[in-house]
Each structure stands twice: as structure tokens, then as C-alpha cells.
Amino acid sequence: MAAAVTDELALENLERQIDELEALELVLGDGEGAATLExxxxxxxxxxxxxxAAGAGSSFEAVGEIALKVAVGTSTLFVSMPSAYPSHAPLELSCSADSPSKTERLLEVARQATEEAGEGAESALAAIQAFADAAQACDEEDGGPAAASDSACEAGGSGGAERAAAAAAAVKAPLRLAGPGERWLDISPGDLEDSGLPAAARVWRGPELLDRKSVFQAFAMQATCRADAAGLVRLLLRDRRVAKATHNMMAYRVVRAEDGLVLSDNDEDGESGAGARMSHLLELMGVDNAVVVVSRWFGGVLLGPKRFAHISNCTREALEQAGLFRKPSA
Structure with missing residues (x-):
């Protein structure tokens, strides 16, 4: 397989690896979240x-593998990017944790995320996010990294201790998934109440989309009023990573039950035209009673009109995967 990687393709792989690495540094490199990148x-x-910089004619064999590690509590994921990644080879992953079963489980979660990303696609962001969510879930299940047990990991870490309302208000805490293979967020009743959301609210977190060092990610939730849309934004901004996004664009569309009146609005958060496009997409799709937030972490490279395509694609995918819109049958 490696023989099929030409110099031109090797150059493209290197560029994609560096772009993905810089996106990871943008998202995780500040050291303030649950995961630390090295x-x-x-x-x-x-x-x-x-x-x-040298371009064609460079000796790509001499570059070596780009390698990094991500630590969450007592668990660490080691990631290597072979020269044929991502076009012809997957990431190389290994893991260490404080028990064999926990190590095996976390590694399985990261590998599953790379498989879901698909062949030929960048998958480090997805693998690291899945690992971080699962590792944090294991640690929080029993109150901290040192107390994390095998049983918590085997259960996938769903649930976890509820944060006290005062602590939740004072500290922005990372939002994590309900468990391995899940895309629904695990949100405590206290966080829902503090954000002004109903107790039954469920939030879907879409996969990351990477383009030239910028990262896009969508969140979707059923909404029955304007207050639900504002509540989702408040909830997401409790997360350190989301709060540091360059833009958190929002659009909602609600059909009032009592009279059928359509209520819709958007917040572009500094990305002129994005919110209006999201609102228009919700209308075109015929979506009723939903709110979507798309976060973008700017990577330093201007994407031009392409950024609006990414925002729309993230919006559409989140609505479909969250079950808030179903494609009409043929």
C-alpha cells in the first residue's frame, strides 16, 4: 500500500497532517480543558x-512520523500519523490507563471513532474527542481519576455524579457524551436548570469538520419556544472549548402549538450571513421545533464562501442525525 503513495500524494498527506495538528492545537492546546495535548x-x-515549504522533490521518507499524546486524568492516548495517513493508512493508536480493562475500552472507543470517520479522512480530532469523552466519563463516575474503576469504564461512563449548582455556575465544565458510540450529551439536571432548559432536553453533538485548520461542529436540540434556543446557547457556553470558539452561530424555528404561528430567528455571532443561511436552511428543510448551534474555531486560513457550505452541511447533518428532520421517502 505504501508503494502506491507518490511524492505528490505524500506532499498532500503532509499538508493534511499539519493542518489537522494545528487544528488540534487550536482546540486543545491551551491546557485549560479536561484533555491536555503534547x-x-x-x-x-x-x-x-x-x-x-520545499514542495516537490523533498525527501519525504526523512520526515518521520508525526506523533502526539493526549492525557485525561490518569489515561493517555498516543497517536502517530504514518506517512501514508490519511490517504492510504489509518492512524496508529495506543493507550495507557490505570487498569487493563480501562485501557482496552478507551482504545476501542478511539479506534471506533477513526473507523466512523471513514477511509481517507482525517480522524485524529474524532479519535481524541471520543477518547477524552470516555476517559472523563470513567473518571467522573467514581469522583475522580484516582478512583476510576473498571466497572465505570465497562458501563461506558454514562451518568456520572451531578455537579453542584454552585460549582457549575462558577466553573465552565466540559460537556461530554453520554457514552462510547453516543452523540447525545450527558447533561446533569443542574446544568439544564441553570441554563433555563426543560429537564427532558437532549442535545446532539455532531462530528467535527476540519478544513484548512478551521474546525466546525454543530449541536442540535428540540425547541418549543424562543427560551429553549437561548438556553441551548447558555448551556454550550459553559463548555470551555465552545466558549473559546471564534463564532457560535445559532438558528431556531418553532411552530407555536396554540395557533400554528412560526417563530424563527438567528444569531450570527460575528459571522455575517451565517445565521441567515442557517435560518433559511431550516425553512427549506421544513424543520419544525428545533434549534441548531454551529461552532467554528478559526484556524488562521480564510476559507471564503466555503465556510458557509461547511456551516450548512453541519446544520443539516446534525438535524438529520438527531432525528429532528427526516428526508421525505422517495
Whole structure:
């Protein structure tokens, strides 16, 4: 398989690896969240950037594998990017944790995320996010990293101790998934109440979309009034990562039960035209009673009109996967 990777393709792979690495640093590199990122092969990164600057004719074999690790509590995921990644080879993943069964479970979660990303696609963001969610769930189940048990990991970490309302208000805490393979967020009753959302509210978190170092991600929820839309934004901004996004764009569309009146609005959060496009998409899709937030972390490269396509695609995918819109049967 490696023989099929031409110099041109190797150059493209390097560029995609560096873009993904810089997106990871943008999202995780501040060290304030549950996950901490460390580049364990900095020289390989330097050589890769030099090879990209030199272009065709570079010696790609001398670059070496870009490697990094992500730690959450007592668990660590090790990630290596082979030269044929992502076009012809998957990521190489390994894991360490404080018990064999926990290690096996977390590694399985990360590998599953790479498989779901599909062949030829960048999957480090997805693998690391899935690992971080699962590791945090295991740690929180029994009150902290040192107390994390095998049984909590085997259960996928769903549930977890509820945060006290005062602590939740004072500290922005990462939002995590309900369990491995899930896309619904695990939200405590206290967080829902503090955000002004009903106790039955469920929030869907879509996969990350990466383009030239920018990251896009959508969140969707059923809504029955304007207050639900505002509540979802408040809830998401409790998450350190979402709060640091360059833009958190929102649109909602609600059909009032008592008279059938359609209520819709949007918030572009500084990305002029994005919210209006999201609102228009909800109308075109015929979506009733839903709110969507699309977060974007700007990676330093202007995407032009392409960014609106990404925002629309994330919006559509989140609505479909959350069951808030179903394609009409043929």
C-alpha cells in the first residue's frame, strides 16, 4: 500500500497532517480543558513543515512520523500519523490507563471513532474527542481519576455524579457524551436548570469538520419556544472549548402549538450571513421545533464562501442525525 503513495500524494498527506495538528492545537492546546495535548515528535513536525515549504522533490521518507499524546486524568492516548495517513493508512493508536480493562475500552472507543470517520479522512480530532469523552466519563463516575474503576469504564461512563449548582455556575465544565458510540450529551439536571432548559432536553453533538485548520461542529436540540434556543446557547457556553470558539452561530424555528404561528430567528455571532443561511436552511428543510448551534474555531486560513457550505452541511447533518428532520421517502 505504501508503494502506491507518490511524492505528490505524500506532499498532500503532509499538508493534511499539519493542518489537522494545528487544528488540534487550536482546540486543545491551551491546557485549560479536561484533555491536555503534547507533541511528542516536534522534530518530525519541523521537518514536515520544511518539506512542505520545499514542495516537490523533498525527501519525504526523512520526515518521520508525526506523533502526539493526549492525557485525561490518569489515561493517555498516543497517536502517530504514518506517512501514508490519511490517504492510504489509518492512524496508529495506543493507550495507557490505570487498569487493563480501562485501557482496552478507551482504545476501542478511539479506534471506533477513526473507523466512523471513514477511509481517507482525517480522524485524529474524532479519535481524541471520543477518547477524552470516555476517559472523563470513567473518571467522573467514581469522583475522580484516582478512583476510576473498571466497572465505570465497562458501563461506558454514562451518568456520572451531578455537579453542584454552585460549582457549575462558577466553573465552565466540559460537556461530554453520554457514552462510547453516543452523540447525545450527558447533561446533569443542574446544568439544564441553570441554563433555563426543560429537564427532558437532549442535545446532539455532531462530528467535527476540519478544513484548512478551521474546525466546525454543530449541536442540535428540540425547541418549543424562543427560551429553549437561548438556553441551548447558555448551556454550550459553559463548555470551555465552545466558549473559546471564534463564532457560535445559532438558528431556531418553532411552530407555536396554540395557533400554528412560526417563530424563527438567528444569531450570527460575528459571522455575517451565517445565521441567515442557517435560518433559511431550516425553512427549506421544513424543520419544525428545533434549534441548531454551529461552532467554528478559526484556524488562521480564510476559507471564503466555503465556510458557509461547511456551516450548512453541519446544520443539516446534525438535524438529520438527531432525528429532528427526516428526508421525505422517495
Amino acid at each position: 507533541i511528542t515528535a516536534p522534530r518530525a513536525v519541523e521537518r514536515a513543515k520544511m518539506a512542505l
